[in-house]
Amino acid sequence: MVLGTLQYPSRYIGLGEGVYTGLKHLLELDLNNLQPGKYEIDGDNIFFEVREIETVKPEEKYFEAHKNYLYIHITISGEEWFGYSDVKNLELKKEYDSEKDSAYYSGRGVFLQSPPGHFILFMQNDAHKAGIYFNQQGTVKKILLKVKI
16 A cells, blocks of 8 residues: 655656556646546556545445556545555455456455545555545545556
């Protein structure tokens, strides 16, 4: 898991050219005015989705982990918390589904926020819960950048 800022994409080039390319592309956009939907940067290799979601309580979601893509979450507006744990510390609940690129887990983790202008990148063994609230449920506008591994 990496917590970073969109302001300096070159800091993260060590995570791969795809991560750098995706972050650099987002830096050049007016994120606040993007409409919900899917946007391609490099076909299925690098793309992002703009989403508007309602946050939920942590116990309402499983942790999820992915094999084919790095998932980079960027909160544009609203308050969103993220759960995090290494998959080896969790109990598998739903086997890996290659179409959804997801496996689901239960267990305990830590929770953190990513303020607007920042991102949280989850690697292959980083199980995570996104769209969580603790104080008050709300609407979050976010970007989910996916970079093929």
